[in-house]
Amino acid sequence: MKNGKFKFLPHTADIKFQAYGKNPEEVFENSALVLKKILVEDKKIRKKIKKNIIAKGEDYESLLYNFLEEFLILFDSEGFVLSEIKNINIQEDLKLKAEVVGDRAENYQVNEHIKAITYNEMFVKKENSKWISQVVVDV
């Protein structure tokens, strides 16, 4: 991607991506923005609805899985599609709090449905001074 926030990698059946950031918060934020891109491409989503997300994990991978899964649940149950992450904070005990804004999906053309986040080839790690996540989602 142009701004280096994330990139898609080849995968036969599903969608694989890496996201980047200078700290875990940023890599989590960019991972969530990939989900948005999968659903609605680069369309601008209005910031009409505010949601608070809470997630926890045993390690960074399960925290990322649980965090991203919240967006699938919001999409399926309330038709919520993300515009922007306002605040995100990850505590040392792997508890995450985020404030996100977005709009109802019915106001946009949705291209794809994401069935699940998977642990397949998943990692979250620090490489040199950069944080990287890798995720395969089942579509």
Next chain:
Amino acid sequence: MNLKKISENVYEIPKKGKMLVSGRVYASEKIMKIVKQDKSLEQVKNVACLPGILKNSIALADIHQGYGFPIGGVAAFDLDKGIISPGGVGYDINCSVRLLKTNLTKKDILKNQKKIVEALYRKIPSGLGRGSKFKITRQELNKLLEGGAKYVVEKGYGVTEDYLHTEEGGFINGADASKVSERAVKRGIGQLGTLGAGNHFLEVQYVDEIFDKKIAEAFGLRKDQVVIMIHCGSRGLGHQVASDYIKKMEEKYGFKDLPDRELINAPIKSQLGKDYFSAMACAANFAFANKQIITHWVREEMKYLFQNVRIDVLYDVCHNIAKFEKHIINGKKKEVCVHRKGATRSFGPEREEIPEAYRKTGQPVLIPGTMGTASYVLVGTKKAEELTFGSTVHGAGRVMSRSGALGKFRGEKIKKELAEKGIEIKAGSWKSLAEESPKVYKDIEEVVKVVDELGISKKVARLKPLAVVKG
């Protein structure tokens, strides 16, 4: 990888290291060349290491890389020593196919394709971010999760024959709605009667060719007859059930010793194993009910378009499921837990699990093609019971990634090419059309040829599309 060709269309991955049994791949040389390009054979090996696995870790001709277990994979486990795994079923629990027979012929459709496709597209939503017009209370949903297609027929959405002509009689026994999380319910409650996206579709097709006249007659199929295929699954509810139980099993058993985190499992007889089965059965029943509601709406819409139309369910088969079935193990009949992930049950004559109407012929096996290509009706065989725990392929199997497809194909062009072939299509977006280009799948003809030659299911009829609705 060490791969031994045993005979035509049969390959063995010899037992080595932690493998408890050998791997078996039922595919042609041509398909094997493609299969070797991804990690699916490695996944066949990994499955062979799971406790209580019986006979072989099996992969069929439509194999491709999945999560934990390969897609196009079959594995059966001993009830005492064995495991049950959400990864062996997949995230789209009971992703499945139902075929409806009509009394229309191809020429009835030809002049009205556009009208039909528009009408069905409006009537049957993909449900992406919008939900469904089918409303149900929380309490009724619990009954639906336990009663499947039978429950919705009793509510007025169809006729008794519909669920009788569905695998497991339209609902899997042992479903317990209390084992499904509120999050899963939240994801699914507004999605009944929706197709979803990806490879799911609703297709008006015609019988292009009959290969076995006698069996086609028993199935009620004749040349040029119009049939309607519904391909969808358990939507968000099933995906969340899979995800919930993967997490629960990780918490309880850990994944450090597993070659792949997605192979997480629980002993069949453990509480968690039993709970997963009960929840999975609910998701499977949700999928049966989903297709029953869609069937009802298809009937309504088609009756509006063709006053004297009659629509009957030929059959409805599961593609992603775990089941308790009796199979011959070391010469003795034994109940085992069969996982079919991207595979279809293919029982031959006399099995009591199949509807009475098909007990003399063997069960109908429904293989959806990819958008714009042929689909097949096959018949189950005794040979499948010998070789593959009564299983056969479920489709063509992807060979090209979605991003690869988007780089190569354009939705608008695909629509035009299909129109030139006489196929009318309406999809949620150009993008979803490009991603499902017929060229990203293995050749369905080759896949069907292999299972027919092996005898694990036999060709009965080929179906070709006339009108396609995609999520």
